[in-house]
Amino acid sequence: MQRIEPCDLPDSSEGWPYGTFITEIPTFQQARELLGPSNYEIRNQKSKYYFDILPSKARNRLRLSKHDQAEEYMFANGAIENIDPAGAKRHLPLHVKVIKYKTFKIDRGTVLDVTSSVDYWPGLDAKEELYTYVYIEKLIVEAEAKLIVHGNVFVLNCDEIVFEGESDESKSWDFEIRILGTHHPAYGRIRNFRAINGKNGLNGLKGSDASEIKSTPSIFGPIIEECSESDLNGENGTDGSEGEHGTHGQNGGMSMLADLRIRKLSNFGKGRLRIFGQASAGYTGGNGGDGGNGGNGGKPVVNPKTKEYGAQGKGGNGGVGGNGGHGGNGGLSSNIFIEIPKGYVECLELDSQDSKGGKGGEKGEGGLHGASDFLEKSIQERANSGKPGRNGRSRPGPAIMILSNAFEPATSV
Numbered sequence: 001m002q003r004i005e006p007c008d009l010p011d012s013s014e015g016w017p018y019g020t021f022i023t024e025i026p027t028f029q030q031a032r033e034l035l036g037p038s039n040y041e042i043r044n045q046k047s048k049y050y051f052d053i054l055p056s057k058a059r060n061r062l063r064l065s066k067h068d069q070a071e072e073y074m075f076a077n078g079a080i081e082n083i084d085p086a087g088a089k090r091h092l093p094l095h096v097k098v099i100k101y102k103t104f105k106i107d108r109g110t111v112l113d114v115t116s117s118v119d120y121w122p123g124l125d126a127k128e129e130l131y132t133y134v135y136i137e138k139l140i141v142e143a144e145a146k147l148i149v150h151g152n153v154f155v156l157n158c159d160e161i162v163f164e165g166e167s168d169e170s171k172s173w174d175f176e177i178r179i180l181g182t183h184h185p186a187y188g189r190i191r192n193f194r195a196i197n198g199k200n201g202l203n204g205l206k207g208s209d210a211s212e213i214k215s216t217p218s219i220f221g222p223i224i225e226e227c228s229e230s231d232l233n234g235e236n237g238t239d240g241s242e243g244e245h246g247t248h249g250q251n252g253g254m255s256m257l258a259d260l261r262i263r264k265l266s267n268f269g270k271g272r273l274r275i276f277g278q279a280s281a282g283y284t285g286g287n288g289g290d291g292g293n294g295g296n297g298g299k300p301v302v303n304p305k306t307k308e309y310g311a312q313g314k315g316g317n318g319g320v321g322g323n324g325g326h327g328g329n330g331g332l333s334s335n336i337f338i339e340i341p342k343g344y345v346e347c348l349e350l351d352s353q354d355s356k357g358g359k360g361g362e363k364g365e366g367g368l369h370g371a372s373d374f375l376e377k378s379i380q381e382r383a384n385s386g387k388p389g390r391n392g393r394s395r396p397g398p399a400i401m402i403l404s405n406a407f408e409p410a411t412s413v
Contacts, residue, residue, distance in 0.1 A: 004120055007098070009034065016100045016135060022120045024093035025131075028083060031094055032074045035133055035155055037261065037339065045403050046076035046337055068334075071153070075259055075337075095121055096131040097152075106175075108142035108165060115150040127184055129153065129256070141175040143168045151182025151280075153334075154258045163267040173274035173349055177260065179398065181280030181331040181355065182253030195285050195328075198244030201292030201319035201367060207235035209299040210310055232303055232310025237295025243322035243364035246286025246389060252331030252355050253280035255398055261339040271349040275338060275400060279331030282358030282392035291319030291367035291383050315370025318382055322364035324389030330355025333398035342404040352397035360389025 007021035009030065016034075025031045037043060050072045067087065072078030097116035106112050116130040132149055135157040142165045147156070156177070163174050185194075213227050255277060265273065297313030333355065338348070366383030 004097070016098050016133070018100050018102065020097070020099045022116075023096050023098060025096055026093045028070055028074055028080065028092075031131075035096075035131065036075050037259070039339075040077070042339060042403050043075075043077035046335075046401075047072055047078060049335060049399065049401055050076060050078070071257055071334075075257060091129060094131055095124065095128065096133055098133045098135075100135045101137070103138045103140065104136045105140040106142065106145040106147065109144045110142075111146045111148055113148045113150070114152075114154075115148070116152050127182075127187060131155075133157075138162065140164055143174050144171065145174075146176045146178060148178045148180060149258070150180045151184075151253050151256055153256045154179065156258070156260045156262075158262050160264040160266060161262060161268075161273070163265075163272070167269070167272065172271060174268065174272040176274040176276055179255055179258040179275075179277040179336055181255045181278070181333075183280075184253055185250035185280075185283060185328065186252065186254055186331055193247070193250075195249045195283060195325050195361065196247045197287045197361070198246045198289035198322035198364060200289040200364070201241035201243045201322075203292040203367070204238035204240045204295035204316035204370060206295040206370070207237040207298035207313035207316075210234050210301040212301050213304055229310070232300055234298025234300045234311070234313030236314040237297050237316035237370035239316040240292025240294045240319035240367040240383075242319040243289030243291045243367075243386065245322040245386070246288050246325035246361035246364075248325040248389070249283035249285040249328035249358040249361070249392060251328040251392070252282045252358070252395075254331045255279040255333045255355075257334040258336040258398075259339075260337065262344070263341070265340075265344045265347050268344075268347040270346050273347050274349040274351060275336065276351045276353070277333065277336050277398035277400060278353040279333045279355035279395065279398075281356040282328030282330050284359045285325030285327045285361035285389035285392075287362040288322030288324045288364030288386040288389075290365045291321045291385075293368040294318045294370035294383075296371040312372055315372040315380075318367030318369045320383050321366045321386035323386040324361030324363050326390045327358030327360045327392035329392040330357050330395040332395055336398045336400045338400065338402045340402065340404055345402055345404055348402070350400045350402075352400050354394040354397045357392030357394050360391045363388040 007023050069082040116132045118124040130152045132152040133155045137159045139161045294316030297315045300310035363386040366385045368380045
């Protein structure tokens with residue numbers, strides 16, 4: 001991981017310094033001033049969307065509304081008194097990566113990943129919410145260039161985005177901004193660890209064979225040692241044990257708020273700037289373990305008097321296969337806001353995709369029942385297999401909202 005030097009917060013009269021650095025913002029009030037939009041009307045518009053759209057309703061059911069109230073205060077027009085003090089204390093200070101350049105170019109087919117990482121702050125929890133603030137006065141891009149962020153609260157501030165070179169007509173876009181989920185799974189009260197395959201059941205033991213009945217030769221014929229009926233029979237095999245169930249897959253990582261502020265587009269045709277949003281897919285459930293095979297029954301011996309076999313020992317039952325673990329649900333999504341003059345709206349192509357549920361784990365196979373007939377080989381049957389895990393649910397993609405009165409309307413595209 002590249003080391004990025006820390007930086008002090010700028011004074012209110014100054015802007016962020018140029019370069020790439022990390023910093024910490026100790027209060028939500030300072031975050032509102034340093035990261036949020038300055039346009040009061042834009043803030044009001046955002047607040048109208050915050051708790052009245054499908055992804056937000058899903059988040060409310062999962063008790064994320066307290067988190068979103070803090071976010072609404074910083075990036076919209078929420079009230080500071082709505083922020084839960086105890087919940088806020090856990091997330092302060094805010095950990096922010098800042099990237100600021102006068103001019104920056106993303107070459108053809110190049111991916112610029114601006115994602116912040118907990119590795120920049122040694123000792124920080126691996127799942128801490130991180131912030132990335134990018135301010136590029138003139139961003140130059142070529143065909144198939146991409147700017148990507150994974151699971152950070154993200155602000156992109158561009159005075160101008162300029163497309164250079166020839167378009168690839170086989171693609172519907174020239175430049176793509178991708179808002180994706182975290183690399184790590186979401187927090188969960190139950191699914192805290194990656195799915196584990198269930199262990200296979202142990203095989204049963206073979207039953208002991210009956211001991212040969214001893215006889216002593218005599219002039220009257222063989223003299224048979226005294227034996228009971230059970231001495232002629234083989235012992236039963238023991239049962240195989242059940243396969244363990246696979247554990248459930250974790251839920252996919254969340255995609256966080258993205259606030260894109262674009263003042264001007266140059267050389268972009270209709271729909272050639274693509275904004276894509278999708279949270280991470282759920283993780284696969286663990287496979288169920290196979291049941292152990294039942295032990296074969298022991299072999300009987302021949303009764304020297306009757307020349308008939310004793311009873312074959314019964315084979316043990318095979319163990320039932322374990323169930324596959326359920327796949328994790330797709331990640332939750334936050335809003336994507338786009339502030340752009342009306343004249344450039346037709347240059348946008350918006351693509352919000354639902355996050356995908358993880359695949360359920362495979363069922364464990366039932367173990368073979370032990371054989372019970374040593375004279376005639378028959379096809380051995382199995383115990384019941386487990387049930388396959390259920391696939392995880394998909395979750396609604398991010399709501400993408402265009403706020404086009406943030407700046408004076410553009411006169412041309």
